[in-house]
Every structure is written in C-alpha cells, then in structure tokens.
Amino acid sequence: MEQVLRPIYQERASSPETLGVILVEKRGTGDPITDTFDEIMLIITSNEETPIYTKHYSDGSGKAAMHVISEKQLRKWLLLGTRRKVVDWLFYGKIFFDRNEFVEGLKKELREYPFYGRKLKMGIELSRLVRVYMEGKMFFEQLNYMDAYHYAIQSLHHLARLTVIEKGYAPEVTVWTQVKKIDPAIYKLYEELIMSEEPIEKRLELLFLASEFFIHNRTLDGARHIMDVMSEKETWTIQELHEHEELRMYSINLEVLIEFLIEKGFIKIVESDSKNEYVFHRDYSVGY
Structure with a gap:
C-alpha cells in the first residue's frame, strides 16, 4: 500500500x-x-x-x-x-x-540517554506491580486460583518491565526476550508458572513467594522518584500528592504504592488535629 x-x-x-x-x-x-x-x-x-x-x-x-x-x-x-x-x-x-x-x-x-526518566518509569512500574501482586495474592488466599493466575501473569509482566528499565533499556513489546538476557531468574520464574506440570496452586504459591523477594530487592530503587518528590517539603496531604505534576502519572496506583511504602518504612504517617476531635488528618512525609 x-x-x-x-x-x-x-x-x-x-x-x-x-x-x-x-x-x-x-x-x-x-x-x-x-x-x-x-x-x-x-x-x-x-x-x-x-x-x-x-x-x-x-x-x-x-x-x-x-x-x-x-x-x-x-x-x-x-x-x-x-x-x-x-x-x-x-x-x-x-x-x-x-x-x-x-x-x-x-x-x-x-x-x-536510556536512563532519561528512569526513576519516574521505575516508580510507575513499581506501583503497577504492587497493585496486581496484592490483588493476585488476595485471590490466591481466597483459593480463586484462575483469577490469581491472571494477576500473577500481570505481576510478572510488570516485574519484567521494571527489570528492563532498571538496566537502562526501553521495554519492548517482546519484553520477555529482553528479560531472558538481562535476568534469567525472572525469566525462569515466568517459564515455570506457564509451563510447569505442577498443580496451579503449587505454581502460584512459588510465584508469590519468589515475587515478594524480587519486589523487595527493587523497592528502594523503585521508590526513589516518589521519595525525591516528597523530599521537596516536610509533609504532604494525599490531595497534594495527587496534584503533583509528576505523581499524577501514577494514576490510580498512587495510593496503593503509598500504603505499600508506609508498610516498608519508606513513608511515614503524620497525624494532625481536625475539626472533629475524634478524627485526625492523615498526612505523609519521607520515612527516613
């Protein structure tokens, strides 16, 4: 044509x-x-x-x-x-x-300049990874294995993209071809999930255990962008975080990421008085 x-x-x-x-x-x-x-x-x-x-x-x-x-x-x-x-x-x-x-x-x-925007890209990918990992694990614990499998595949895909970005490359459509060369361990995890003859619940159990390790190892680098932004001032309301020009790009995953980083000690909660003496405002600051 x-x-x-x-x-x-x-x-x-x-x-x-x-x-x-x-x-x-x-x-x-x-x-x-x-x-x-x-x-x-x-x-x-x-x-x-x-x-x-x-x-x-x-x-x-x-x-x-x-x-x-x-x-x-x-x-x-x-x-x-x-x-x-x-x-x-x-x-x-x-x-x-x-x-x-x-x-x-x-x-x-x-x-x-493959590292252009690297911290932001890693932050966004980490937020996506955390959301689908948590949703998949919830379905797994509820014994809804097929739904858990769906989210497990998604979480591995985001983990793969995060790994590629971490190494300074742009994730391509054929991201698993890239990951096979960059991080064979993650590729092997993906391969075992989709090709193993083990029962699906065993495959998922292995996946969620291993994913927790991989996420833990990438949390510090993945959180650098939001931590740098939050270092600009002492405390932030959730609305201020949502309205920040760069944090807007995290979209619906921003709050999930914040709660995850609170759990990991990267962000801390700052409570302040509200008009109601029984309820406090919940703001946020860098945890270290």
Missing part, C-alpha cells in the same frame, strides 16, 4: 507542523506490531490541539492506519511506557520525512 499512501504522507509532510513521517510494514499475518494492518503511518506533529488523530484506509486489497501524534503526546508515551509499540515503530519503521532530523534525533536520544 506504500504507493497508495504516498500522496497522503506527502501532503502531511508539506505542513510546517509536521516533524516526521514514518511508515511501518507488517512482518507477517496478524502482526500485533501493526495492529494487524498492512501499514502503519506514524506522523509526528508540533500541533498540540489534537494530541492523537487516527484514520483508517483501504485500497480494496490491503488496509492501513494513520496515526497523527503530537510531539508532547509521543514523549509522554515514551516516558511512561504506555505505548510500547511506538518504540518499535520509531526504530524499525522507514522514515519518509524528517524535518531538521527530528526523528533521527529522537532515536539517538533514546539510544544514548
């Missing part, structure tokens, strides 16, 4: 707001990298009015998707790791237009 799409991306490239145009071809039938489309056309723009604009095309025999993404939105995705396919698109796509070498510069930035 490249020839069919050419007039479209040429028109987009003529706009002064367009920073880059990348074409990604599918590598096989049902390729998840391209969302099963034959072609993905990624257009990066400086226009912030519509951060994400998507359009689908067909020429009768093939289909393509065009994604127009603002630079700000793209950088947010890269920082948070919420659109892992975008990393693959940037590195493996064919560049058709590159204003002032913006795309090449972005790729160079990702290669040469």
Whole structure:
C-alpha cells in the first residue's frame, strides 16, 4: 500500500507542523506490531490541539492506519511506557520525512540517554506491580486460583518491565526476550508458572513467594522518584500528592504504592488535629 499512501504522507509532510513521517510494514499475518494492518503511518506533529488523530484506509486489497501524534503526546508515551509499540515503530519503521532530523534525533536520544526518566518509569512500574501482586495474592488466599493466575501473569509482566528499565533499556513489546538476557531468574520464574506440570496452586504459591523477594530487592530503587518528590517539603496531604505534576502519572496506583511504602518504612504517617476531635488528618512525609 506504500504507493497508495504516498500522496497522503506527502501532503502531511508539506505542513510546517509536521516533524516526521514514518511508515511501518507488517512482518507477517496478524502482526500485533501493526495492529494487524498492512501499514502503519506514524506522523509526528508540533500541533498540540489534537494530541492523537487516527484514520483508517483501504485500497480494496490491503488496509492501513494513520496515526497523527503530537510531539508532547509521543514523549509522554515514551516516558511512561504506555505505548510500547511506538518504540518499535520509531526504530524499525522507514522514515519518509524528517524535518531538521527530528526523528533521527529522537532515536539517538533514546539510544544514548536510556536512563532519561528512569526513576519516574521505575516508580510507575513499581506501583503497577504492587497493585496486581496484592490483588493476585488476595485471590490466591481466597483459593480463586484462575483469577490469581491472571494477576500473577500481570505481576510478572510488570516485574519484567521494571527489570528492563532498571538496566537502562526501553521495554519492548517482546519484553520477555529482553528479560531472558538481562535476568534469567525472572525469566525462569515466568517459564515455570506457564509451563510447569505442577498443580496451579503449587505454581502460584512459588510465584508469590519468589515475587515478594524480587519486589523487595527493587523497592528502594523503585521508590526513589516518589521519595525525591516528597523530599521537596516536610509533609504532604494525599490531595497534594495527587496534584503533583509528576505523581499524577501514577494514576490510580498512587495510593496503593503509598500504603505499600508506609508498610516498608519508606513513608511515614503524620497525624494532625481536625475539626472533629475524634478524627485526625492523615498526612505523609519521607520515612527516613
């Protein structure tokens, strides 16, 4: 479909707001990298009015998707790791237009500064890991093994991503290929969960025991970002934490992470009087 799409991306490239145009071809039938489309056309723009604009095309025999993404939105995705396919698109796509070498510069930035935003990324991934681990363990203790298995898989996935980020790499869609090289012990844990012939309850028991060890070993590094933020002042209300520009990115997992870090001694509770003499305000400060 490249020839069919050419007039479209040429028109987009003529706009002064367009920073880059990348074409990604599918590598096989049902390729998840391209969302099963034959072609993905990624257009990066400086226009912030519509951060994400998507359009689908067909020429009768093939289909393509065009994604127009603002630079700000793209950088947010890269920082948070919420659109892992975008990393693959940037590195493996064919560049058709590159204003002032913006795309090449972005790729160079990702290669040469892999630790950019590392503490924030690790914090967000730790918060996700803690939530799904706790939910999975709860289901396991309730003997709901299939639900526990679902969350166990998720927790391992977040642990894998956390490990990759810790080593200074960007997690790819094929994150387990990365983990197999970076941390074989975590890969082995994943392998045993999904491939072992042991009863599911035994596999889950092993997983939750081992995960506790892996989480413990990564809590200090994973908590550095929120600890650095909280060091900016003596005490914080939960609302102030939610409204902080960077902590907003933790989304619904922020409070779970805070409670986890209280339990581990990284954050301490600061009580103060309220209008009701029987109830105290519960604020937070760095625990050490």
